[in-house]
Amino acid sequence: MFKKTDKTFAFETEILNKGAYIDLLASNPETAPIYLTTAFNVEDLDDLQDRYAVKGFCYNRNRNPNRSALIELITHLEKGENSIVCSSGMAAISTAILSLVQQGDHILSDQTLYGESIDLFSKVLSNYGVDVSYVDFTNIEAIHAAIKPNTKVFYTETVSNPMISVVDLDAVAKIAHDHHAIFVVDNTFMTAFGVRPLEHGADLVVNSLTKFANGHSDAVAGSVTGSEALIQKAYNLQVLIGSTADAFTSWLVQRGMRTMSLRVQKQMDNAAILAKALDESPYVVKVFHPSLPTHPQHELSKRLFKKGFGGMISMELPNDKEKINAFMRKLNLAHYAMTLGGYRTSLAHPVSSSHYDIPEEERVKMGITYGLMRISVGIEDSEDLVTDFMEALKVFA
Numbered sequence: 534m535f536k537k538t539d540k541t542f543a544f545e546t547e548i549l550n551k552g553a554y555i556d557l558l559a560s561n562p563e564t565a566p567i568y569l570t571t572a573f574n575v576e577d578l579d580d581l582q583d584r585y586a587v588k589g590f591c592y593n594r595n596r597n598p599n600r601s602a603l604i605e606l607i608t609h610l611e612k613g614e615n616s617i618v619c620s621s622g623m624a625a626i627s628t629a630i631l632s633l634v635q636q637g638d639h640i641l642s643d644q645t646l647y648g649e650s651i652d653l654f655s656k657v658l659s660n661y662g663v664d665v666s667y668v669d670f671t672n673i674e675a676i677h678a679a680i681k682p683n684t685k686v687f688y689t690e691t692v693s694n695p696m697i698s699v700v701d702l703d704a705v706a707k708i709a710h711d712h713h714a715i716f717v718v719d720n721t722f723m724t725a726f727g728v729r730p731l732e733h734g735a736d737l738v739v740n741s742l743t744k745f746a747n748g749h750s751d752a753v754a755g756s757v758t759g760s761e762a763l764i765q766k767a768y769n770l771q772v773l774i775g776s777t778a779d780a781f782t783s784w785l786v787q788r789g790m791r792t793m794s795l796r797v798q799k800q801m802d803n804a805a806i807l808a809k810a811l812d813e814s815p816y817v818v819k820v821f822h823p824s825l826p827t828h829p830q831h832e833l834s835k836r837l838f839k840k841g842f843g844g845m846i847s848m849e850l851p852n853d854k855e856k857i858n859a860f861m862r863k864l865n866l867a868h869y870a871m872t873l874g875g876y877r878t879s880l881a882h883p884v885s886s887s888h889y890d891i892p893e894e895e896r897v898k899m900g901i902t903y904g905l906m907r908i909s910v911g912i913e914d915s916e917d918l919v920t921d922f923m924e925a926l927k928v929f930a
Contacts, residue, residue, distance in 0.1 A: 535574065567784045568598045595772055599783035604756075606787055607746075610725035611738050613758035617768050618783060622721060622741025623649055624776040625755030629737055630654075630686065631774075632767040633715055636662035638685040641714070643670035643700065645693040645899045648888040650719070654688075670700045671830060676708055684714050691730060692722040695847050695883045695907040696900050697821040699830035702837065706734020715763070721745070721874075722845050726797045728837055737763055744874030745844060747789035748796045754778045754786050796876060796912055801841025803878075803918060804910040808846050810919045816929035818849040818904065845873065850904040856929050857882075857904065863925040866913055873909035878918060881907045 535554050542550075573590045575581045581591075590596050600618050608616040619625040630653070634640065640654060644667040654665040668675040670689045687709040689700045702718065709716040718730040721741040730738045737759040740746055747754070755778075757767050771777060778786075808822035823834035823842040834842055850857055861869060861880065870879035871886055881887065883901050891901075910918070 535576070565599065565602055565784065565787070568780045570780075593780070594775055594777055597777075597780050597783065599780040599787070600778055603754075603778075603783045603787045603790075606790060607725070607740070607742070607756045608758055610729075610790075611720075611731055611740075611758040612725075612729050613731055613738070613764070614761040615764040615768075616756050616758040617764060617771050618742070618778045618786075619755040619757070619771065619776045620778050620782075621753050622739070622743055622755035623653070625739050625741070625757050626650055626719065627653060628767050628771050628774065628776045629717060629739055629757045630658070630688070632763075632770045633717075633737075634658070634663050634685050637683060639664040639666065639681045639683045640686045640688055641665075641676070641679055641681075641684050642667050642687075643689040643693060644668055645696045645698060646688075646690055647694045647719070648883075648891050650688075652890060670705060671698055673701070673704060673708070676705065680708075680712055680714075684712060687714050687716045688719075689717075690719040690722065691728060692823070692843050692845060694722065694845075695881075695887065695905065697823065697828075697843075697845060697847050699823055699828075699834050699837065701830075701833055702728075702730055702733035702735060709736075710734070723838065723843050724793060724797055726794050727801070727840060727843060731759065733837070736760065737767075742786045742790075743872065745797055745800070746793055746874070747786045748793060748874055748876055749785075749789045750870070750872055750875035750877075752782045752785040752789065754782050797844060798840060799912040800844030800910050803912065803915045804844045804846055804908075805842060806915045807908070807910055807918055807922065810923065811846070811848050814923065814926055816850070816926040818851065820849075821847040844910045846908040846910060848906055848908065849902060850906060851929060852902060852904045853929075854903070857906070859928040860925050863928055864921055866911075866918060866921045867908065870909075873907070875909065876912050878911035878913060879909045881909070883907055 571593045575584055584591055603618050604616045619628055666679045668679045692699055706716045715736045717737045718735040719739045720730050721744050724745045737757055740756045742754040742756055805824040808820055808824055811817050812820040812825055867878040867880050883905055884903050888896055888901055
């Protein structure tokens with residue numbers, strides 16, 4: 534029993550101490566408790582040193598039981614040696630990249646990324662003397678041509694946001710390692726259930742756990758997984774800049790991930806069905822999903838993705854704002870949301886959201902038109918979903 538005494542104190546003192554510790558046996562609960570504490574008490578300095586020696590829990594920014602439990606889970610799923618869990622997907626990307634580069638280094642990045650990843654590279658890192666180049670990572674010759682003597686990091690998404698292009702991870706990993714660079718992959722769209730980039734040569738894999746991993750649209754978090762050495766560097770930086778996820782969020786994400794395989798498989802299956810239906814619609818200009826034989830990386834996707842082609846679709850509609858609005862209003866199941874990966878189907882308009890801050894000429898280079906809509910497919914009945922989209926698309930007739 535910790536700090537037990539027979540002494541009695543004033544009411545104002547007792548109200549602070551009684552019930553502060555659990556004295557009865559309470560180990561191995563069916564669901565992990567939430568450790569909403571900023572710190573853990575020790576008996577004396579020897580006890581403190583013992584806690585340090587085993588990397589035990591002392592202060593929440595350094596370690597927390599809920600965050601550690603989530604780290605164990607994501608590390609196992611991604612087949613890494615260790616992970617850090619961060620306060621958001623962008624915190625994970627920022628912490629990972631900042632732990633790898635310094636003034637004078639060069640990052641070689643895929644040209645099609647989440648808009649705020651591009652902002653981080655171009656608007657923040659450039660202020661600190663880090664050079665960034667963007668090329669089409671589906672073009673191996675373009676990658677070779679863009680490498681510089683100071684290239685330190687190769688960066689890509691497994692499936693690009695929002696164009697749904699697929700990168701040959703094994704080929705890019707070999708190029709990166711041949712040039713002594715570190716290969717970082719954002720696996721948010723596929724999750725470890727869909728593909729494990731570390732098994733295809735990536736050195737670090739980043740996930741926005743907010744999205745498909747958690748899947749309930751109720752928690753914001755991110756992770757970085759990789760070798761013990763690289764994660765230790767990221768962890769040391771994380772402790773200093775305070776990008777750690779809180780206990781409750783860590784608990785929520787771990788709870789969400791327990792059903793990830795069930796949800797993501799259904800989302801992948803639904804996406805393939807919906808993509809086919811959209812591709813056959815006379816009102817849709819173009820559909821982007823790796824399940825379609827017309828997708829430029831369809832064969833590569835079949836090799837990389839053994840369980841499905843992902844739950845994200847993009848489709849190009851006519852550039853008619855009034856009809857796009859009418860289409861969105863007519864949908865009953867899919868709704869607009871500034872996120873993705875949840876159990877309900879949602880829509881996003883990249884020009885108005887994820888890529889609104891990207892110059893138009895750069896967006897056009899990526900293939901992002903005003904009519905492009907990104908669809909995060911949920912776990913609804915597939916027939917209901919297809920019917921809802923087909924009926925709503927009739928506004929373009």
